[in-house]
Amino acid sequence: MPDQLTTWQQVREQVPWRDVVPHLQTPVPAARDGFTAHATIGEDRRRQSLLLAAYADARYAARTGADLTPDLTAHWNGMLRGIPAAYFRGGPAFAKNGRDRYGLHADTQQRYASCLSEAADQTIPVAARAARAYLDVAFFHPYDDGNARLGGLLLHYLLLRAGVELDEVRPILTTIRRADDPQGAADLARLIHGIAIATHRRWLRSPNPDRPATS
Numbered sequence: 001m002p003d004q005l006t007t008w009q010q011v012r013e014q015v016p017w018r019d020v021v022p023h024l025q026t027p028v029p030a031a032r033d034g035f036t037a038h039a040t041i042g043e044d045r046r047r048q049s050l051l052l053a054a055y056a057d058a059r060y061a062a063r064t065g066a067d068l069t070p071d072l073t074a075h076w077n078g079m080l081r082g083i084p085a086a087y088f089r090g091g092p093a094f095a096k097n098g099r100d101r102y103g104l105h106a107d108t109q110q111r112y113a114s115c116l117s118e119a120a121d122q123t124i125p126v127a128a129r130a131a132r133a134y135l136d137v138a139f140f141h142p143y144d145d146g147n148a149r150l151g152g153l154l155l156h157y158l159l160l161r162a163g164v165e166l167d168e169v170r171p172i173l174t175t176i177r178r179a180d181d182p183q184g185a186a187d188l189a190r191l192i193h194g195i196a197i198a199t200h201r202r203w204l205r206s207p208n209p210d211r212p213a214t215s
Contacts, residue, residue, distance in 0.1 A: 003101060003102065003103035004100045004102050004179040005139055008180075011181070011185065012135075015182050015185045015189075017125075017128040017129070017189070018123060020128050020189045021127045021190055021192075021193040023125045023126070024125065024197075026162055028165055028199055028200045029203050030165035030166060030199045030203055031167055032167050034165075034168045034169040034170075035055060035152070036052065038173060039051045039052055050080055050081070050082050051149055054149075054153055057075075057076065058156060058157045058160070062160035062161040063160075065161065068117070068119050070109070070112060070142075073137070073142065074086045074088075077143045077147075086143050086144075088108075088112075088143065093141040093144075095141065100179070102140065109142075112140045115133075115140070118132075119133045119158055125193070126158060127159075127164075127192040127196060128189040129158055130155045130156075130159050131155070131188040131192055133155060134155040135185055135188065137151035152172075156169075159196070165199065166195050167199045167203070168198075169195075171191060172188070172195065
């Protein structure tokens, strides 16, 4: 089977992350928390509780300016799964009912850490950094379980750290992504950027006492 991780690392270098979207004017407040609204859909109450607890921790980390490191993502993955500690996977991983394979190489953990560190590069618009980090988690598939939820946390952590909130996240978190699709990666950044712009517009129209007066 093709190694989707190797494919992604090649595709990742093809996307013009600095130019795919403009920088957002921040802060971007929201009339509602889109991640919380999305997290409470479904009937698995324990999963919801774990996800919301990890999200609260990610929001706190964003406020305090914590660095995005493998230790932090392992901490969040453990919270999401309700286990005391999460460790980087010890072999190849599979997803999409076994159709996708993510290899494990001698430098996989080092490359994962390097990709996380690149999320701090503020010369790249935050929507693009958030999209790239989300896809990094999807295709590095660093842990045995909980990677999709972890990707959503990382995406929001980076946005929140930059002062960007979203009132809608379902289109971002429910679309299946491909490792071999540079246009799809760029489109994810555009989608995040577009929802942030729409979030701000909806906040301006909301009955919020903190919003600026409009003529």
